[in-house]
Amino acid sequence: MNTRIALATIILSLATATFSYAMPDMKQPADTVSVKAEPITGKAVEVINSGGYTYLLIENSDGFKDWVAIPETIISVGEEVELAAGYSMGDWKSKTLDRTFKNITFSGGPTDKYTERRKTNAHKGVNMSEPAPGNKKSEGKIIEGLKVEKAIGINAYDLTELFAKREELQNKVILVRGQVVKITTGVMNKNWVHIKDGTNNDINKLVITTQESPNNGDIVTFSGVLHNNVDFGGGYQYGVIMEDAVVKK
Structure with a gap:
């Protein structure tokens, strides 16, 4: 045995x-x-x-x-x-x-x-593993593995907490803070921001839709609504995404 x-x-x-x-x-x-x-x-x-x-x-x-x-x-x-x-x-x-x-x-x-x-099938031969039709902003200084301090507030979560509680946070307004590691502008009238906070050995990454336009490498706090299993059509599918986010100073 x-x-x-x-x-x-x-x-x-x-x-x-x-x-x-x-x-x-x-x-x-x-x-x-x-x-x-x-x-x-x-x-x-x-x-x-x-x-x-x-x-x-x-x-x-x-x-x-x-x-x-x-x-x-x-x-x-x-x-x-x-x-x-x-x-x-x-x-x-x-x-x-x-x-x-x-x-x-x-x-x-x-x-x-x-x-x-x-x-x-989804994109008629165009690789769109990220939102491709928009404009990518110029690269800023991205620090790999950077540990970002968690946002402050009763509705604030680091990315590990967010993914663990994703179901109970569905449709709720939350705060997250992270380093911008990718941003694509002008896709479906939105900017698509990817942030990381260094949690889970720097594996965690969250996609955020916003009208804000931070630079790569910026440390930003976002407030937005968390949604699960969102399909925007045309291949834009996300297991977890924050939508309509605004930057909190």
């Missing part, structure tokens, strides 16, 4: 390397662990977003259904997907969902081929 648990732990340690950031639930022991060598393909017949991750019930061409977990990604029910090969586990319990999956595969997410196909 100890040998089996040790093996599961080793394999799961390798599995987390396929993610851009590790899933906190993944380190718990499971009864069975196996490796899937081929990409996972099929139709997403059920989609659950929880705790920054997306759980997909995938139905393959033979009608077989199985669960797959990936870092949070906007995927619609009925969408044909192709996901990277992963690690399959039996009788695995998700703490965030308080649910035990009879079998689930942990994948790093969409394959490069599938990602490119989605971009092509």
Whole structure:
């Protein structure tokens, strides 16, 4: 039994390397662990977003259904997907969902081929992983890994807190403070600002729509409404976004 648990732990340690950031639930022991060598393909017949991750019930061409977990990604029910090969586990319990999956595969997410196909379909061949039709402001001095002090206020959150509480903060006005690391102006009559605050090993990043026009590298406090799973059409899809934000002095 100890040998089996040790093996599961080793394999799961390798599995987390396929993610851009590790899933906190993944380190718990499971009864069975196996490796899937081929990409996972099929139709997403059920989609659950929880705790920054997306759980997909995938139905393959033979009608077989199985669960797959990936870092949070906007995927619609009925969408044909192709996901990277992963690690399959039996009788695995998700703490965030308080649910035990009879079998689930942990994948790093969409394959490069599938990602490119989605971009092509959504944007007619134009790569718009960021808002491209607008004007990018000139680069300022961006300090990588900068730890930004949290905004002050009862409705203030750092980005780690924001993502953890995203569901309870839905449609609420909140304050966030961070370094501007990217800004694109004039897309759908909005400016699209990306901020980071150095939390979660500098992985966290939030997209904000605003009429304000800060410079790259600026440390800015924004007040705006938090929304989850927003689809603006034309490929503009966000799991978490702050909208109609204003700069607070």
